[in-house]
Amino acid sequence: MxxxxxxxxxxxxxxxxxxxxxxxxxxxxxxxxxxxxxxxxxxxxxxxxxxxxxxxxxxxxxxxxxxxxxxxxxxxxxxxxxxxxxxxxxxxxxxLGILPDGVRLFDRLTGEQLVTYAGLLRGMDRDVVSGRVQDLLRALDLAGDAGTLVVDYSAGMTKKIALASALIHAPxxxxxxxxxxxxxPVSAANIRDIxxxxxxxxxxxxxxxxxxxxxxxxxxxxxxxxxxxxxxxxxxxxxxxxxxxxxxxxxxxxxxxxxxxxxxxxxx
Structure with a gap:
């Protein structure tokens, strides 16, 4: 080169x-x-x-x-x-909605808190954010882990919660x-459908x-x-x-x- x-x-x-x-x-x-x-x-x-x-x-x-x-x-x-x-x-x-390489998150928040924070940071209405967070957590099969700290998520779950944060404002x-x-593979298929x-x-x-x-x-x-x-x-x-x-x-x-x-x- x-x-x-x-x-x-x-x-x-x-x-x-x-x-x-x-x-x-x-x-x-x-x-x-x-x-x-x-x-x-x-x-x-x-x-x-x-x-x-x-x-x-x-x-x-x-x-x-x-x-x-x-x-x-x-x-x-x-x-x-x-x-x-x-x-x-x-x-x-x-x-823009961005999922960067080697994403760094506020991992001392729960999954639900992290996505909510991403929406509020965008200046969105709190009620709109609340509804969208629940929709995204369900779609990405994270509803059962909504109250778990992100630091305790697996690598795949971390990737999915970061994607939810990128989608919250409908870029x-x-x-x-x-x-x-x-x-x-199941989560990957769900993400592809989304x-x-x-x-x-x-x-x-x-x-x-x-x-x-x-x-x-x-x-x-x-x-x-x-x-x-x-x-x-x-x-x-x-x-x-x-x-x-x-x-x-x-x-x-x-x-x-x-x-x-x-x-x-x-x-x-």
Whole structure:
């Protein structure tokens, strides 16, 4: 990878905001000598279920963090339904629901208290918040643990209560970094149903995931990122071509190794 710092350039013009839930233009970030994101351009259509895939260290989390106001970019711009995330952060964040990587929560609150706090922090009416909290806890199979401190939740339960906190204000765009990690299959199916219903009602979802089969089945659009650049983006059918998304991913990213040199591992 080049050690030259990313340079601002003339990115392609953004599509019209009414047609795009998230527009990323020329986003770039470096940490010391490492270029984590190298001038990414991406459009997430409104009403889409958009998958972001790439190997470890590809720049997915850094890109999503910059696009949602969690990490300031060195260069570039991110627009949420036409609102600049860094010029108008309060307005942009009202439109966003975020489940970040390695989410940190106020885990000395109960699950019910945490989601309630997330709603009140958004300036929502207390009665509205109360009704929505109960709906979310039931939908995510957390009603029985509503009074349990989050610090005592399992990893999967913590992921689900964080998702509830991201959904409480009915955002127009959900940005979810590895939302199914540590989540059991039944809960994962419930979450997929919730997200599909959300998209069908006009919401937009961006999901970062390492699970190609999940993205292929769940998403209608996908972008493949490696070394801080977009290698391919479009509908899932456009990106995967005649094969599977996993095969196309390996073809684009490369680096597949063989079992050569492990002859000692064979039993015959």
């Amino acid at each position: 080049s050690s030259q710092p990313p340079q601002p350039s003339e990115p392609p013009p953004a599509r019209q905001p009414e047609a795009v839930a998230l527009s990323i233009r020329g986003l770039a970030k470096r940490f010391g000598s490492k270029i984590a994101v190298n001038g990414i351009n991406l459009d997430v259509p409104t009403g889409s279920f958009y998958g972001l895939v790439g190997p470890n260290g590809a720049g997915k989390t850094t890109t999503l963090s910059m696009a949602t106001g969690l990490l300031r970019p060195d260069f570039g711009q991110a627009l949420v339904h036409g609102v600049d995330v860094w010029k108008n952060p309060l307005q942009a964040k009202k439109l 127009r765009l959900l940005v979810l970094d590895e939302p199914f990690e540590s989540v059991d 997200l599909k219903s959300y998209v069908n009602s006009g919401g937009s979802v961006i999901v970062s995931s390492h699970v190609m089969d999940l993205v292929q089945r769940m998403c209608d659009h996908v972008a493949v990122i490696a070394a801080g650049t977009v290698l391919a983006a479009g509908t899932v059918d456009e990106v995967r071509g005649n094969g599977s998304l996993e095969d196309r991913f390996v073809e684009l990213v490369g680096g597949r190794s063989t079992a050569e040199g492990l002859s000692w591992l064979r039993n015959s």
